[in-house]
Amino acid sequence: MIDLTYFYKKDKNGTVFFDKDNNHVLLETPEFKDISDVLLVTRLHALNQLMHPAIDYFIKLYSSKLQWEWFNRYQFWLNSEGNNPMPVRPELKTIEQYRAEILIDGISIDEYIFRTQRAAAVNSITVEVDGLVFDGDEQSQRRMLAAIHASEDANINSTIWRLADNTETAVTVTQIRQAHSLAIIKQGELWTRGTPNV
Numbered sequence: 001m002i003d004l005t006y007f008y009k010k011d012k013n014g015t016v017f018f019d020k021d022n023n024h025v026l027l028e029t030p031e032f033k034d035i036s037d038v039l040l041v042t043r044l045h046a047l048n049q050l051m052h053p054a055i056d057y058f059i060k061l062y063s064s065k066l067q068w069e070w071f072n073r074y075q076f077w078l079n080s081e082g083n084n085p086m087p088v089r090p091e092l093k094t095i096e097q098y099r100a101e102i103l104i105d106g107i108s109i110d111e112y113i114f115r116t117q118r119a120a121a122v123n124s125i126t127v128e129v130d131g132l133v134f135d136g137d138e139q140s141q142r143r144m145l146a147a148i149h150a151s152e153d154a155n156i157n158s159t160i161w162r163l164a165d166n167t168e169t170a171v172t173v174t175q176i177r178q179a180h181s182l183a184i185i186k187q188g189e190l191w192t193r194g195t196p197n198v
Contacts, residue, residue: 038109066090125140136179157173
């Protein structure tokens with residue numbers, strides 16, 4: 001016997017309603033979302049922790065769509081006189097299961113959110129050396145490294161550098177080297193699994 005209580009109207013205690021003819025009262029067909037909607041809302045809101053419940057809500061509506069599509073096929077199958085096999089009902093899954101199984105860019109939703117937040121956090125790295133705040137994102141790290149190598153080749157000890165607040169100031173190569181090391185350490189901390197601070 002197939003449990004169809006998912007589709008029946010229930011009170012707050014979970015008791016199923018019956019009509020005057022003692023038939024189950026069906027829920028009104030809910031709003032649906034497609035998998036494309038789930039992927040879109042994930043892309044839009046991966047960075048915004050406050051909007052993550054919206055991702056879960058879209059997953060719930062997508063899950064509901066799968067169940068109701070099956071239910072309609074099942075009703076048609078019950079009323080048909082053919083010998084077609086009974087349609088297979090999709091498994092009822094938790095939001096967490098869907099977040100692990102739905103792939104966006106080849107990775108799970110949870111992994112996509114983590115990587116998106118991590119990339120934003122890496123792009124926002126700043127480090128302070130001697131009261132000077134340096135950008136520490138990957139491009140800035142490459143610039144620092146290039147400046148360090150160039151200073152060694154040219155035998156210079158200082159240069160003009162654009163800081164995180166876009167001001168230009170004279171900095172020593174030693175300060176650039178320290179900023180580069182701090183940025184690498186900070187990126188390494190963000191690269192490991194955890195919740196990036198964005």
